[in-house]
Amino acid sequence: MPRDRGKILFGLGLFVLLMAFRIWYNVARGKAGYRPEVVRPTAETKCVESREYMVAKHMNLLNDWRDWFVREGRERSDRTYKTGDGRVYKMSLTGTCLSARCHANKAEFCDRCHSYVSVNPYCFDCHLVPKTGASSTPQPGAEGRRVP
Numbered sequence: 001m002p003r004d005r006g007k008i009l010f011g012l013g014l015f016v017l018l019m020a021f022r023i024w025y026n027v028a029r030g031k032a033g034y035r036p037e038v039v040r041p042t043a044e045t046k047c048v049e050s051r052e053y054m055v056a057k058h059m060n061l062l063n064d065w066r067d068w069f070v071r072e073g074r075e076r077s078d079r080t081y082k083t084g085d086g087r088v089y090k091m092s093l094t095g096t097c098l099s100a101r102c103h104a105n106k107a108e109f110c111d112r113c114h115s116y117v118s119v120n121p122y123c124f125d126c127h128l129v130p131k132t133g134a135s136s137t138p139q140p141g142a143e144g145r146r147v148p
């Protein structure tokens, strides 16, 4: 029906204009490269690897840790990871990454960025999230098994 089509086209046009406005508005305000505000640790100043590496590759590093740990870690007594500059960490999602000295506040670090980019890693279906006022702490799954 021509009348409806007119309405639809008008609606679409308006939508496109609004989106364009939002983009230009942000560009004008210097927010084109907007990044969500994450709360960084204060006790530690260095992450496992460089900041650039972690921003781009933290998921790969975590997956590597998991694979190394699960495949060979059980037999290895140390279960450690040596960084490029020789520092040594225990390969553990909760025990190292989310430890009290580092990203204990998952909600204000991991979650804040992940919700912005709409990723929701399933890791915490099993892995424990430390209780530091993190409001979005998931409950244990049906099995109730949580990994320390």
Ligand code: HEC
Pocket: 062, 063, 065, 066, 069, 070, 091, 092, 093, 094, 095, 121, 122, 123, 124, 125, 126, 127, 147, 148
């Ligand atoms: C279905 C449950 C489950 C899910 C989902 C899961 N894991 Fe695990 N993960 C385990 C178990 C079980 C271990 C072995 C723990 C042990 O042997 O002490 C483990 C070990 C690990 C370890 C080494 C030990 C440690 O304390 O952290 C890392 C790192 C790890 N997983 C990362 C991840 C990441 C990253 C994800 C999401 C992409 C993930 N896991 C999702 C169950 C799970």
Ligand code: HEC
Pocket: 038, 055, 058, 059, 062, 097, 098, 103, 106, 109, 110, 111, 113, 114, 117, 119, 120, 121, 122, 123
């Ligand atoms: C500055 C933003 C940012 C922060 C902070 C951040 N992440 Fe991520 N993370 C991402 C992005 C973006 C992706 C998706 C990358 C992709 O899909 O290629 C991702 C993906 C992941 C994945 C893989 C998920 C999947 O389904 O493939 C894991 C695991 C993960 N992040 C763990 C963490 C943990 C644990 C923390 C906190 C200690 C954290 N991230 C903090 C941006 C961030």
